[in-house]
Amino acid sequence: MKISKVAAATARRLYGLCQVNGQLDDNKLRDLVSKLIAAQPRDYRAILAAIQRLARLEMARREVLVESATVLSASEGQRISAGLAKDYGDKLTIQFKTNPELLGGLSIKVGDDLFDGSVKGRLDRLSKAF
Secondary structure, eight states: OOOOHHHHHHHHHHHHHTEETTEEOHHHHHHHHHHHHHHOOTTHHHHHHHHHHHHHHHHHHHEEEEEESSOOOHHHHHHHHHHHHHHHOSOOEEEEEEOGGGOSSEEEEETTEEEEOSHHHHHHHHHHHO
């Protein structure tokens, strides 16, 4: 569906109203969507599609994948979680995974951000430099 500039701008403005302290409030978003469906303003389907896209992007930013070469202890996992929560907010879905191919270190992916401190990543960057 092609979304007009007006519908996209309206969706961004309405989506901004659903945020509290930089975090998306799920209840406000549900109320907004139900009010839009009930009122059915002009081009409301495009506005709903744009809001859905924005919410999907926000959910992707909340997903975290932490890969390590060995199994992390509980204290190490808590320390990583606390550091990520400080930088990215509290509502993160963190998944810990063991990947022996990394050889050592960590690889952390938060949404589209990738922090690769693994030995494999360093070796790959070194080989590309030559």
